[in-house]
Amino acid sequence: MAGFVSIRNLRKSYGTFEALKGIDLEIEKGEVVCVVGPSGSGKSTLIRCINRLESFSDDSTILVDGTPVMPGRALAKVRAEVGMVFQGFNLFPHLTVRENVMLAPRRVRGANRATAGEQADRLLQRVGISEQADKYPDYLSGGQQQRVAIARALAMEPQVMLFDEPTSALDPEMVGEVLDVMRDLAGTGVTMVIVTHEMGFASQVADRVIFMDGGEIVEAGPPNELLGAPKHPRTRNFLSAVLNH
Numbered sequence: 001m002a003g004f005v006s007i008r009n010l011r012k013s014y015g016t017f018e019a020l021k022g023i024d025l026e027i028e029k030g031e032v033v034c035v036v037g038p039s040g041s042g043k044s045t046l047i048r049c050i051n052r053l054e055s056f057s058d059d060s061t062i063l064v065d066g067t068p069v070m071p072g073r074a075l076a077k078v079r080a081e082v083g084m085v086f087q088g089f090n091l092f093p094h095l096t097v098r099e100n101v102m103l104a105p106r107r108v109r110g111a112n113r114a115t116a117g118e119q120a121d122r123l124l125q126r127v128g129i130s131e132q133a134d135k136y137p138d139y140l141s142g143g144q145q146q147r148v149a150i151a152r153a154l155a156m157e158p159q160v161m162l163f164d165e166p167t168s169a170l171d172p173e174m175v176g177e178v179l180d181v182m183r184d185l186a187g188t189g190v191t192m193v194i195v196t197h198e199m200g201f202a203s204q205v206a207d208r209v210i211f212m213d214g215g216e217i218v219e220a221g222p223p224n225e226l227l228g229a230p231k232h233p234r235t236r237n238f239l240s241a242v243l244n245h
């Protein structure tokens, strides 16, 4: 049966270089999937294809809640259902924290100012930074900015949240506060796909961990199996390199 996010034969090339070599992946509604693997294995490319920030081969199919992720009118529907959080926080520097969170509901959904403002305040409370609402992003720490970015993505009430190494650009002492917000979110029924190098976090929150290497899914399974007792030698090599680092 097709998953809530259904990926079939996903191929992506940059010139002659094949970054994704035919990925098949079904993600259930509410499932939390962590994608791990070495640098350059195609993790970011995979999740960027899900909302078509990257184009992909014509013979590949991605469906989100049954809607094909293809150029055209349906793409706006998919993008409204899929929130994304990047490594860099990508907040608008000329807008306050609250205005950053209000922007998409106002522009895309036509929400009025009061409704969008109330929702922003609720979301900022949820990510623990209500007191920063009237500041500009540059005055916030990296961890706080990333929490605003999560609130901003949640403001569209997405069905799916994509996270592309959300803690990689943070100073170590700020990683925990962002992972805590994501951990809370994982308990709320939002479907999450998370590219991460945080193996401890993946083992705690993931329903399934996917190991990618060379543009392919080498192995996938529940965290205790994939991280605890990987079957494939490439997974074992990767994990021993990461964990002994």
Ligand SMILES: Nc1ncnc2c1ncn2[C@@H]1O[C@H](COP(=O)(O)OP(=O)(O)OP(=O)(O)O)[C@@H](O)[C@H]1O
Pocket (backbone or CB within 6 Å): 014, 019, 037, 038, 039, 040, 041, 042, 043, 044, 045, 046
């Ligand atoms: N715009 C691009 N043009 C050319 N090659 C690209 C482009 N984006 C990515 N690639 C290549 O595609 C491959 C997969 O990149 P991707 O960023 O998906 O890897 P990744 O697993 O997310 O790596 P990392 O953990 O370092 O972020 C890499 O070899 C990368 O160099």
